[in-house]
Amino acid sequence: MTDPKSRSRERFAAHAHAYVTSESHAGGEDLEAVVRLADARPEWVALDVATGGGHTAIAIAPFVAGMVALDLTPEMLDAARGLAAERDVAGIEFVLGDAEALPFPDASFDLVTCRIAAHHFPDVQAFADAVARVLRPGGRFVLHDQCVPDNAAAATFVNLFERLRDPSHQRSLAEGAWREVLRRANLEIEAVEHFEKRMSLETWSARQGCTPQTVTQLRELLADAGETTAAWMAAEGEGSETTFTIHQVVIAASKG
Numbered sequence: 237m238t239d240p241k242s243r244s245r246e247r248f249a250a251h252a253h254a255y256v257t258s259e260s261h262a263g264g265e266d267l268e269a270v271v272r273l274a275d276a277r278p279e280w281v282a283l284d285v286a287t288g289g290g291h292t293a294i295a296i297a298p299f300v301a302g303m304v305a306l307d308l309t310p311e312m313l314d315a316a317r318g319l320a321a322e323r324d325v326a327g328i329e330f331v332l333g334d335a336e337a338l339p340f341p342d343a344s345f346d347l348v349t350c351r352i353a354a355h356h357f358p359d360v361q362a363f364a365d366a367v368a369r370v371l372r373p374g375g376r377f378v379l380h381d382q383c384v385p386d387n388a389a390a391a392t393f394v395n396l397f398e399r400l401r402d403p404s405h406q407r408s409l410a411e412g413a414w415r416e417v418l419r420r421a422n423l424e425i426e427a428v429e430h431f432e433k434r435m436s437l438e439t440w441s442a443r444q445g446c447t448p449q450t451v452t453q454l455r456e457l458l459a460d461a462g463e464t465t466a467a468w469m470a471a472e473g474e475g476s477e478t479t480f481t482i483h484q485v486v487i488a489a490s491k492g
């Protein structure tokens with residue numbers, strides 16, 4: 237299995253449980269921002285794309301009439317289903333599918349969310365176009381993902397670093413590139429917020445089952461980063477105490 241989507245499915249099938257228990261996925265001010273910017277109404281039907289452990293779908297489900305949680309990986313859907321049952325959140329429909337070819341009729345949803353996942357999609361324009369298609373006119377899209385700096389060399393470095401840890405990582409975009417993708421999908425941006433998360437290199441690499449050799453390579457890469465990249469990633473500490481910063485962007489947009 238070598239195509240990007242098979243690789244994603246393979247990686248997330250192997251590490252599904254780690255994404256349910258992951259602190260940085262389970263909550264934080266970034267998840268609160270997604271819920272706040274979604275501003276869901278009780279009569280709405282919502283779709284959470286690439287639901288992973290289900291944290292975003294579970295956070296929004298109590299505020300809407302219907303919630304569909306979609307993911308490419310059957311094992312992740314099982315994990316999300318388990319977490320919803322554990323949290324006593326009923327009524328989420330779990331659907332196997334691809335973010336770039338959403339298996340729903342046009343104008344099916346009032347709200348679409350997608351958190352910490354779009355960097356796995358080989359074609360983010362196809363994804364944004366699919367979101368625009370399944371949203372009803374006036375519907376809202378809340379996109380959350382990790383982002384890279386505008387500086388092209390630093391952006392390439394951050395994406396290489398991410399791909400070394402998780403070969404299913406395709407590409408994180410800078411905020412400006414997301415603005416362009418959403419504009420081309422005819423989605424109008426209403427709000428943009430930024431967040432920074434301090435990550436332990438050990439915990440972050442363990443979530444993807446990295447070998448000790450890969451962790452050493454990641455540490456060496458961090459140490460070798462040029463000035464702009466080093467300022468962006470803000471690495472601190474030594475050995476197993478190494479930490480660095482992940483930057484995230486949340487964009488709320490509407491379909492005209």
Ligand SMILES: C[S@@+](CC[C@H](N)C(=O)[O-])C[C@H]1O[C@@H](n2cnc3c(N)ncnc32)[C@H](O)[C@@H]1O
Nearest residue numbers: 248261286287288291308309312334335351356
């Ligand atoms: C980090 S997890 C998502 C985290 C989750 N949204 C949350 O808020 O905690 C990334 C997910 O993207 C899914 N994924 C990757 N490529 C996909 C695609 N093309 N379509 C749908 N899901 C995809 C993976 O299976 C994985 O479950």
